[in-house]
Every structure is written in C-alpha cells, then in structure tokens.
Amino acid sequence: MCETCGCNVTHGNRHLAYAKNELGVSAVTVLKNLLSENDSQAAHNRAHFDQQKIFVVNLMSAPGSGKTALLEATIDALRDEFRLAVIEGDLETENDAERIRKKGVPAYQITTGSACHLDAHMIHTALHQMNLTDVDIVFIENVGNLVCPASFDLGQHANVALLSVTEGDDKPAKYPVMFRAADAVVLSKIDLLPVLDDFKPVLAEYALRQLASSAPLISLSAKTKAGLPAWLEWLREQRAAQGERVRRGEIRRPRIQGDGVRFHAASV
C-alpha cells in the first residue's frame, strides 16, 4: 500500500474515502499513522544499529523503579562479556549518566527539558555524539514515566518495563499501553518483599497475562543480585537472537509496533 494512489481504500474505509462533500471542498483519504515521522526516524536509527550489529534495549518504568540501579548491576556482571553503552533520558541533570560513567561505560545524557518521553529524533542526535564502534549492546534508559514513552518507537529491538514491588501489583492493569509494549517485564527491588506484604508477585503476573502478554516476568534485586542471572540470561539470548536476525537480513521491531503494522495493513 502506497498511501498515494488510492490502493489503500478498502471496503472497511470506503465510506470515508468517497463521502459526499460540500461544494468546493475535496476529501483526501490519508490513513497515515500520526507518528509516521517519528517512525521513519526510528527505522533509520534501527538501520544504523543493525549495520553495526548492536542490540538495543529500551528500559521504561515509573520514576524510581530502579532502571539505573539495574543498569549498574548489569554492567558489573557483563563488563567482561560485552561492550556496553548507555543513552540516558531525564528532564534535567547529568546524574544518571555520571553513575554509568563511574562504572567505566560510555553514557550520553539527553535532557528533555519538559518533554515526558524520548523520541527517535533525540536518539538520532545522541547517536551522532557517541562512538559506537565495536559496541555490542546499547541500553536506552527512557524518561521515568509509565505513559508517554510507550507510544514512541526509538529504533530499539526490545522493550523492557520495570515494575518495582514498592509500586502496586495492579500496575499492568492501570497502565496497559506500557506493559503491553514490553518484551520482558522486570519485577525489581524484590529484597523489599518481606516488608511489603501487600504486594503479591502472582497478582502482578496475573495482571500482565490479562493483557495477552507472553513476556517473561523476571524477579530480581539489583541490590542483593538475587534473580539477576535470569535477567542476564534473557539479555544474552535476545542479543544472540538479534545477531541471527541481522545475519538473515531481518528487521526486528519491538513486539507491539510489529503487531500494529500488521493490524493496520490488514484492517484499514
């Protein structure tokens, strides 16, 4: 479908395409995603990453769920295995990037000012400031926000959503757009579970499955390192799978964007 010649007019949308108009007014059928500009930039970023054989993970969560702490623990565990780089997104301060640099990993801080999410253009600007030669995995730590980041494709290969046990086990039901977009969900700060008897991990998983998500739920504590091996194993598997896809010339978008593309082609 080319969006220009009219071949995207189907029985489902014909009533929109050929509606009667007031005299002098012409109708143009568009059927274009509102964020198509962002999506084109994201595809461009993804092509950059694939060309350099880099696996890219977008970390999303509410503020304070432990995204940076998880990255620190991940760097400690994988520093001899992979070359890592991090793109940090926050409204203000260089604090998170400095925490990552202290671990000896290059980090680029995007300060969004008042914007509540990262978009593909910000990532593209960051990429041109970074030396990604020989990097194996790039982590993008999105702005702490369970709403907006889920709507913007950045060019990543996988989305990871963190849910800390201090938040509430019904979070996936309250923020379905975000949790549906996750390829893996990390249940963080599980060292606090003994004092938080009102958080039931099994209910968090139930709420996630209600979103028709088959994403693994990985429980861990970045502080005590409990459960960390399962997260590291998921990363290794996903990176290997991405390497295979690049060798076969396949392009991988996070689960949801892929679904969306299929659906829009089929039903509009």
Place this chain on the structure above:
Amino acid sequence: MHELSVCQALIRQIEIIAEEQHAVDVKTVYLRIGPLSGIEPALLAQAYPLASAGSVAFGAELRIEIAAVRVRCQHCHAETEVLPNRLICGECGDWHTQLIGGDEMLLTRIELVKRSAVLMEAQHV
C-alpha cells in the same frame, strides 16, 4: 502529556498533504484513535488550536473517531470487543490473542478547499 508533540506531527502531515493538493484551506480533519494508542483524544483536541496556529490547518474542525479494542483468539478464533486492560478472549477466556483494533492513531481523511475550486468560483462570480 505528549499529545502536543503528536499534534505537531499531525499538523506537519496536514501541511504536506495540503501543499500536494494545492489547498488553500483545510475544513475538516478526521482521526481514528484507539484507547491502546496511548493518546488521549480530549487532550489532542485541546492541543490542536495551539499546534495549528499559523498553519493552513488552523480553524479546521477535528473529528475523532474512537476505535474499539478488539482481539482475535488464536485458540477459538473468535473476534471479540474487550476492555483495554483485559485483552483475553471474550469468548473462551484464553490469553493467546492478537489485537486487531484499538491501538490506532490514524489520520484517516482530510477535507480541504483546493486553489482550483476557489478560482472556479471566482470565475463564476
């Protein structure tokens, strides 16, 4: 929160189309938005006058069609309308479903006034 940036992207798309169509005015803009797109229609409508100020899209009526959330069951193949945070099959309850509607954020159609129409009218007068 991010509706303003989405709205700015929408205006850029309208401007491109208006230019391609040699339009002098945009009358109506039709969108289809699903609850799982992450966009709040009311906030988008609020952002529209601000985002469209000074553009050909300013003053146009914004009509937003809300898409239903629908899933297709991979187990019993039923297609059912469901709630945004309960995407399991409405028929058999299986969670192996595929979303077939409800995550759209589409610009579906624009009604505009072409320069040629204005010229024709001027000739008639």
